[in-house]
Amino acid sequence: MNICIIGLPQSGKTTVFNALTRGSADTSGASGSATEMHLGVVKVPDPRLEVLSGMYNPRKVVPAEVRYWDLPGPEALAKSKGISGQYRNILQGADAFLVVVRAFNNPAVVHPLETVDPGRDLETMLTELTFADLEVMERAVERLEDGIKKAKPAERPALTRQLETVREVRPALESGIPLRRQSLTDSQTAFMVNYQLLTGKPVIVVFNTDEAGPEVSLDELKLDLPDAASLGEVCLSARLEAELALMSAADEAEFRAELGLEQAACDRVIRASYQTLGLISFLTVGPDEVRAWSIPAGLPAQEAAGTIHSDFHRGFIRAEVIPYEDLQRCGNIAQGRKEGALRSEGKTYPVKDGDVINFLVNV
Ligand SMILES: Nc1nc2c(ncn2[C@@H]2O[C@H](COP(=O)(O)OP(=O)(O)O)[C@@H](O)[C@H]2O)c(=O)[nH]1
Ligand SMILES: [Mg+2]
Known part of the structure; x- marks a missing residue:
């Protein structure tokens, strides 16, 4: 991060x-x-990493x-x-x-x-970020308008939708609403990623x-x-x-x-x-390493696997999950399995803070 x-x-x-x-x-x-x-x-x-490292004696611990x-x-x-x-x-x-x-x-x-005024200074800084974004949006409008003129008829509808999105975002920014607080459709959000707006x-x-x-x-x-x-x-x-x-x-x-x-x-x-940021950490354990991975709360298991390696995303089969507290209580994964604390989860399982996960993958 x-x-x-x-x-x-x-x-x-x-x-x-x-x-x-x-x-x-x-x-x-x-x-x-x-x-x-x-x-x-x-x-x-x-602190969970220390406890897990005591249990696994890994070659390295990676926070x-x-x-x-x-x-x-x-x-x-x-x-x-x-x-x-x-x-x-x-x-x-x-x-x-x-x-x-x-x-x-x-x-x-x-x-x-000249004077100490935290409220004014905060507003000044947030305004700076908004101005920087407005500049980007102004250039985007010019470029898209130009692009639409030169585009083949088949390309026009997509570009027009993009221009409409920019034309929605810009006045909202002007009235002080940062991009993170604007309600856009999923496809609009995906398109706006291209501009990497600061707000x-x-x-x-x-x-x-x-x-x-x-x-x-x-x-x-x-x-x-x-x-x-x-x-x-x-x-x-x-x-x-x-x-x-x-x-x-x-x-x-x-x-x-x-x-x-x-x-x-x-x-x-x-x-x-x-x-x-709405982040949580899931954990992986083994003799090689005990490690914490930060992801957005509720990220589907397959996406979480992808943060370790893109091959893990592609080859995802399932995730063996045991909450940290259960693993600590059981002492090891085998015992966790015996006691029914280890669950098998699919691609869409929303990962939770403290989940200790073993991804089964086909790579
Ligand atoms: N009294 C006081 N002075 C501070 C504090 N934080 C920073 N300063 C002083 O303010 C000056 C500017 O700090 P600096 O961190 O270089 O500010 P920057 O320009 O934003 O990086 C330095 O002389 C700091 O010692 C604080 O919490 N209290
Ligand atoms: Mg400085």
């Missing part, structure tokens, strides 16, 4: 990146640091991973002519956006819009507060957003979390207990991301 960290300049994006990846990327604002891009890979904590991209703010982007080129490619490749919103007061850090992607808001709070929440900001309900949110102090993230495990635990911040920001953000 690729998550892009975006936000206004000086909102604390790189500090959040450091907190999430236990990194130490430069936040001094020294020349160049504001336009630098960082990539960090974080393993998704899952699911989240890749965080720290991107420059819109001002730095403006120097490269708006959201374009390489940045646009990275944004389009993201599975979700983490929008960092400044809620901390620090006179030493200049705010590009089609889930957004998790990170309110970056002062060390001592107070907490900020979407509810409290009472924003007039058509899609507030679809946003995920986490409130944290990036600077404090980034400092804690660099400590030894023992020191970190001690400080966290003292501060009442038991849950690390990186875990909270991952949890909020899974929730906002």
Whole structure:
């Protein structure tokens, strides 16, 4: 899973990146640091993997991973002519956006819009994404109109339907409704995938507060957003979390207990991301590896098999499924089978969080 960290300049994006990846990327604002891009890979904590690894003694344990991209703010982007080129490619490749919103007061850090106003900044960022999409839609209309003129009669109906779709999406975007909240037919949705619109992607808001709070929440900001309900949110102090993230495990635990911040920001953000994206993990076990795989909740078993390997999708026969808790109780799969906890499921079985799956395939 690729998550892009975006936000206004000086909102604390790189500090959040450091907190999430236990990194130490430069936040001094020294020349160049504001336009630098960082990539960090974080393993998704899952205590089930440890238990399963104790049962199977596998050669390796492979947790699911989240890749965080720290991107420059819109001002730095403006120097490269708006959201374009390489940045646009990275944004389009993201599975979700983490929008960092400044809620901390620090006179030493200049705010590009002068005052600290989390609601305004969040709206500004969401509007940026919408503008970027509107540009794409404008070009799409031109291209499709042109295409229809030049098309053979047989090709026209399909292109006309595509143009109609774009003409539905565009005014909705103009009135502030992101693609992810627009109701399109399945074929319209499939067509819109070609444009990789940014407002089609889930957004998790990170309110970056002062060390001592107070907490900020979407509810409290009472924003007039058509899609507030679809946003995920986490409130944290990036600077404090980034400092804690660099400590030894023992020191970190001690400080966290003292501060009442038991849950690390990186875990909270991952949890909020899974929730906002509607993701779950299924598990595979064996002497070679014990592994967690992230998929959308309810994905049919055959599609879940395809996330392991395309051959598994093609050659899918059935899935042997045992819920993690049952496997833990039974001790091993053979015992699970004896006790009737192991089920045989077909292609369309909706995979659940914690399912331990053995795919039977013909490859
Ligand atoms: N007081 C305070 N300062 C912060 C916090 N987060 C970031 N900063 C400071 O704000 C400045 C900009 O942070 P940075 O992460 O580089 O912002 P970016 O431009 O969005 O990447 C740095 O001097 C940080 O130390 C915070 O939670 N509290
Ligand atoms: Mg930065």
